[in-house]
Amino acid sequence: MKKEIFIGMLVGCAANIIGLILAATLLGGGDDFTTVIKSAALEGFLGKLISLGAILNLGAFFIFIKKKQDYRARGVLLITVCIAVFTFVFKLF
Template sequence: MIKKDVFIGIIVGLIANAIGLFLAATLLGGGDDFTTVIKAAISEGFLGKLISLGAILNLIAFFVFIRKRQDYRARGVLLITVILAVFTFVFKLF
């Protein structure tokens, strides 16, 4: 049961981050479509910043799970947030 709740939290964290990334790219893209913004972010080196902006929705999911006392699901969201932070840091270095 615990592993299932952590896995659900990981999935919710990934989905929330994907939605946040899409919203950030759409709102900050200046009218371009999503793929154009992502390609420009890769070429200009600010993809990590877009991923970090997308992780803001993970904060909302985390606090919803904490409020509902679903601690293991909140742990999964926190885990995926830390993994994305490490990925962003490594991506920024190379």
């Protein structure tokens, strides 16, 4: 059970990183990834960019639910909640 939740958490992290890279590439206006991340941090919308990256977790969650791998889906959901809390705290400070 713990192994399945951990696998779901890894998939959730990977999906979030891939989503962040895609969001930065698509919304970056032709700049490279590091430039977009640095400018997002300076301009104060890095939290929004991370939240956009978490959209891919939705797909991973529903794939695990459809395959009846509930513990893996729980891991993806746990990572998504952690990302939401992180962006909330990041927005405050």
